[in-house]
Amino acid sequence: MKMNENIVSDKKYVVFKLEDEFYGIDINNVRAIEKAQDFTRVPNAKSHIKGVINLRGEVVPIIELRKRFGLSEKEIDSNSRIIIVFLNEIQVGMLVDSSSEVIEFNTEDLDSAPSSIDTAYEDFVKCIGKKDGRLIILLSTEKVIGIQESEENN
Numbered sequence: 103m104k105m106n107e108n109i110v111s112d113k114k115y116v117v118f119k120l121e122d123e124f125y126g127i128d129i130n131n132v133r134a135i136e137k138a139q140d141f142t143r144v145p146n147a148k149s150h151i152k153g154v155i156n157l158r159g160e161v162v163p164i165i166e167l168r169k170r171f172g173l174s175e176k177e178i179d180s181n182s183r184i185i186i187v188f189l190n191e192i193q194v195g196m197l198v199d200s201s202s203e204v205i206e207f208n209t210e211d212l213d214s215a216p217s218s219i220d221t222a223y224e225d226f227v228k229c230i231g232k233k234d235g236r237l238i239i240l241l242s243t244e245k246v247i248g249i250q251e252s253e254e255n256n
Contacts, residue, residue: 112206112207112208112209113128113129113130113206113207114128114129114130114204114205114206114207115127115128115129115204115205115206115207115231115238115240116129116132116135116185116201116203116204117201117202117203117204117205117238118183118185118198118199118200118201118202119198119199119200119201120167120168120171120173120198120199121168121173121174121176121199123239124236124237124238124239125198125238125239125240125241126205126207126231126238126239126240126241127185127187127196127240127241127243127246128243129204131187131188131189131243132185132186132187133186133187133188133193134157134185134186135183135184135185135186135201136157136183136184136186136195137180137182137183137184138178138182138183138184138197139155139184140155141153141154141155141164142154142155144163147163149169150165150166150167150169150170151163151164151165151166152164152165152166152169152197155184155195157186157195160193162186162193162194162195163194163195164184164194164195164196164197165194165195165196165197165246165247165248166197167196167197167198167246168197168199170226170246171226176199178197181199181200182197182198182199182200183197183198183199183200183201184196184197184198185198185201187243187247189243189244189247190244192247194247196246196247205231205233205238207231207233207240211231211232211233212229212230212231212232212240213229213230213232214229214230215227215228215229215230215239216230225245226241226242226245226246227239227240227241227242228240228241228242
């Protein structure tokens with residue numbers, strides 16, 4: 103099931119891991135990748151909001167992607183990273199298990215997400231990328247950080 107060519111073609115994605123799965127987000131939305139650091143908790147925040155950090159003088163909210171996707175919690179370790187994304191004038195960090203590469207996908211490398219996919223994060227999936235024998239779940243940054251969610255609530 104090939105992708106519609108005007109959806110995604112010849113784009114680079116920052117690849118990261120959660121548990122044993124690889125995920126990718128559009129590199130054009132990524133501002134930085136930082137080592138995980140101490141968070142300040144935010145009272146009454148949504149359960150997937152880990153807290154906020156001070157990043158070079160800016161307060162940045164952090165989304166814990168494991169919770170966002172309904173996965174089990176994991177202690178932060180030396181491989182844990184915060185991917186800082188900037189989209190629609192909003193800057194947010196995404197806490198991931200690790201991030202170590204950027205991959206370019208051509209149209210031939212992409213398949214639509216199966217319609218039978220039944221996971222906690224199916225709404226976040228844009229498509230599936232295939233590279234070097236690996237399957238990488240390519241995510242919609244807007245949906246992951248909740249931009250559409252908040253716009254719908256207004």
